[in-house]
Amino acid sequence: MSDLPLIQTDRAVPPPAATTSTGGRRRRLRLLSRTDRVVITLMVLVPLLLVTGFVWMPAVATVLLSGTNWDGIGPLNEIEFVGARNYSDVVNIYPPFVPAVQHNLLWLAVLFLVASPFGMFLAVLLDKELRGSRFYQTALYLPVVLSLALIGFVWQLLYSRDQGLINAVFGSNVDWYGDSNVNIWAVMVASGWRHVGYIMLLYLAGLKGVDPSLREAAAVDGASESRAFFRVVFPVMRPINIIVLVVTVIESLRAFDLVWVVNKGRNGLELISALVTQNVVGEASRIGFGSALATIMLVVSLVFITIYLATVMRENRQ
Amino acid sequence: MRFFAQKGLASDISDVWGKLSGYSDAFKKASTGDDGKQYFVPATYYPWAVFYRKSVWQQHGYQQPKTLDDLTALAAQMKKDGLTPIAFADKDGWPAMGTFDILNLRINGYQFHVDLMAGKESWTSDKVKKVFDTWAGLLPLHQPDSLGRTWQEAAQSLQQKKSGMYLLGLFVGQQFSNEEQSDLDFFTFPEIDPAIGAKALDAPIDGYMMARKPKNEDSARKLLEYFGGKAAADITVKNDPATLVANSGADVSGYTALQKKAAELVGSATEIAQFLDRDTRPDFASTVIIPALQQFIKNPKDIGGLTSSIENQKKSIFTD
Numbered sequence: 001m002s003d004l005p006l007i008q009t010d011r012a013v014p015p016p017a018a019t020t021s022t023g024g025r026r027r028r029l030r031l032l033s034r035t036d037r038v039v040i041t042l043m044v045l046v047p048l049l050l051v052t053g054f055v056w057m058p059a060v061a062t063v064l065l066s067g068t069n070w071d072g073i074g075p076l077n078e079i080e081f082v083g084a085r086n087y088s089d090v091v092n093i094y095p096p097f098v099p100a101v102q103h104n105l106l107w108l109a110v111l112f113l114v115a116s117p118f119g120m121f122l123a124v125l126l127d128k129e130l131r132g133s134r135f136y137q138t139a140l141y142l143p144v145v146l147s148l149a150l151i152g153f154v155w156q157l158l159y160s161r162d163q164g165l166i167n168a169v170f171g172s173n174v175d176w177y178g179d180s181n182v183n184i185w186a187v188m189v190a191s192g193w194r195h196v197g198y199i200m201l202l203y204l205a206g207l208k209g210v211d212p213s214l215r216e217a218a219a220v221d222g223a224s225e226s227r228a229f230f231r232v233v234f235p236v237m238r239p240i241n242i243i244v245l246v247v248t249v250i251e252s253l254r255a256f257d258l259v260w261v262v263n264k265g266r267n268g269l270e271l272i273s274a275l276v277t278q279n280v281v282g283e284a285s286r287i288g289f290g291s292a293l294a295t296i297m298l299v300v301s302l303v304f305i306t307i308y309l310a311t312v313m314r315e316n317r318q
Numbered sequence: 319m320r321f322f323a324q325k326g327l328a329s330d331i332s333d334v335w336g337k338l339s340g341y342s343d344a345f346k347k348a349s350t351g352d353d354g355k356q357y358f359v360p361a362t363y364y365p366w367a368v369f370y371r372k373s374v375w376q377q378h379g380y381q382q383p384k385t386l387d388d389l390t391a392l393a394a395q396m397k398k399d400g401l402t403p404i405a406f407a408d409k410d411g412w413p414a415m416g417t418f419d420i421l422n423l424r425i426n427g428y429q430f431h432v433d434l435m436a437g438k439e440s441w442t443s444d445k446v447k448k449v450f451d452t453w454a455g456l457l458p459l460h461q462p463d464s465l466g467r468t469w470q471e472a473a474q475s476l477q478q479k480k481s482g483m484y485l486l487g488l489f490v491g492q493q494f495s496n497e498e499q500s501d502l503d504f505f506t507f508p509e510i511d512p513a514i515g516a517k518a519l520d521a522p523i524d525g526y527m528m529a530r531k532p533k534n535e536d537s538a539r540k541l542l543e544y545f546g547g548k549a550a551a552d553i554t555v556k557n558d559p560a561t562l563v564a565n566s567g568a569d570v571s572g573y574t575a576l577q578k579k580a581a582e583l584v585g586s587a588t589e590i591a592q593f594l595d596r597d598t599r600p601d602f603a604s605t606v607i608i609p610a611l612q613q614f615i616k617n618p619k620d621i622g623g624l625t626s627s628i629e630n631q632k633k634s635i636f637t638d
Contacts, residue, residue, distance in 0.1 A: 069637065071601065073325050073327065074325070074326075085634070089631075089634050093627065093630040093631055093634065094631065095609060095610075095613065095627055096609055160466075160471070161463055161466045161467060162467065162471050162475070163471065173463075175463035175465070175466040176466065177409070177466040178409060178463050178464070178465035178466020178467065179463065179465070179466065180465070180616060183466070263409055263410075264410075264411070266411060266608065266609055266612060267465050267609075267612045267616070278604070278605060279601075279605055282604070283595075283600035283601070283603075283604055284600065284601040284604045284605045285600070285601055286601045286605060286635075289605075
């Protein structure tokens with residue numbers, strides 16, 4: 001969650017003069033001592049190897065394995081290729097797939113339309129530095145610090161049909177985790193509770209960096225609070241807005257821990273990530289089939305990543 | 319066990335079996351792979367049966383049912399008396415397999431059940447549909463909203479005298495305190511088809527296997543021989559009152575009344591199944607059957623759609 005670019009601060013060092021740009025850089029490299037060159041090479045090479053080994057190679061392996069029906073057992077040269085059969089199975093005869101896609105989209109919609117705006121709203125409120133804002137900040141951010149497995153357990157104490165707090169206090173009999181019409185919403189409340197704090201803190205940090213003279217100018221011009229925010233502050237916060245958008249999309253694609261802790265992603269809590277884990281990890285060991293699901297997830301993520309990169313690169317060119 | 323043995327992941331330990339004594343033929347059969355060799359040394363086992371609290375039944379004057387009609391009538395009576403007739407939980411997905419297994423064993427017999435698990439019979443056959451039909455008829459007598467309930471919570475409802483009975487393994491006793499253990503009793507699921515009777519049951523066996531190429535094979539075989547002997551069995555008996563020891567040579571004088579009865583039940587059973595997720599391929603059981611049974615519990619009306627979905631997925635998995 002931290003490999004996103006921070007806000008571009010003003011460059012303190014001016015870029016080299018245009019005519020001697022490449023010559024200047026090469027001249028500067030030659031000025032570096034041998035130790036510096038070794039250190040720089042290592043600093044590039046080691047992360048590169050780690051990323052290749054732990055991210056790119058498994059990704060490529062997953063895509064290749066999705067064309068097999070390997071079950072994880074036996075030598076690699078005995079793996080049988082079955083072409084696109086796993087993909088047609090996923091789409092045609094695998095009942096949890098369609099609900100999983102729907103739930104992932106629902107998760108994205110709820111996070112994007114409800115949780116993130118609410119987090120931004122809380123950040124705007126806290127930015128006013130009212131009395132007790134430090135307390136509220138801590139209280140709202142606390143769920144972010146808790147691991148999602150712990151959150152799942154805590155909410156289980158609330159949501160259990162027979163022994164949970166909600167049903168005990170309200171005298172209701174709702175099967176929060178077992179009724180597939182209700183449980184996705186119950187889990188999204190638990191997940192949103194955490195997401196709101198996270199977005200709030202990101203946005204608050206960004207708000208602190210907004211030039212106060214802009215706000216003063218807006219106040220002098222007689223703008224109301226909300227107009228001042230939407231017309232003045234919000235456009236200036238564009239980099240932060242993009243970060244919030246990216247984080248929201250990532251969190252919705254990544255959603256996994258909570259549903260896994262509740263019931264391993266079944267019965268109304270299907271998510272593509274949970275389906276991948278169900279199939280690949282543990283006794284199921286349907287590596288080929290699970291890899292097909294994982295590849296589908298990769299392709300969906302690539303769509304969003306492409307949009308993001310295109311937007312950022314277009315901005316950098318401007 | 320047979321799945322892993324057939325994949326070549328376990329070693330043939332028939333020679334160890336030659337030195338073991340105290341195992342009935344049923345256990346030897348359960349330890350034998352598809353090629354006729356032994357791959358498994360049993361250690362403990364426990365039966366699945368319908369459990370109830372003696373005090374509750376005595377209070378209401380209930381009798382153990384001998385046929386399915388008796389069971390239905392008993393459950394109706396329990397409902398009138400304010401109890402939930404049959405406790406039920408399937409949040410984890412596997413407990414419902416116990417109900418499917420026993421209904422299939424009673425309605426279609428042991429051989430059909432074993433063949434269905436091995437992928438040799440079709441899930442769309444009328445025999446399987448009959449199992450689901452019978453289950454759909456019994457579902458109203460089960461605890462509602464089972465998909466959000468864990469088996470521990472369902473067993474606690476039995477312990478709290480809110481439910482009349484619960485089909486589960488012997489480990490249901492773990493949810494009862496020490497003083498309440500003597501209040502627990504059980505009966506095997508009643509017969510449905512008089513021609514088939516009520517002798518078959520699920521009794522998962524836990525034990526030891528040897529990897530295909532262990533580093534120290536001789537010592538491994540000696541260890542397995544020890545595990546299959548009386549000394550190890552005696553230690554196992556003392557450890558867990560919710561399970562039974564497989565070696566009949568063990569000293570079982572410390573068994574509770576419940577354990578003795580359970581041992582008799584399995585001892586007199588002619589046909590023992592292991593439980594659905596051990597009798598069939600594990601990938602089929604966990605990725606297909608669990609969601610399918612949960613779907614059935616949610617919507618017991620669409621049996622045709624459910625069984626054809628299971629059959630299609632089964633065909634894509636049982637290819638080798």
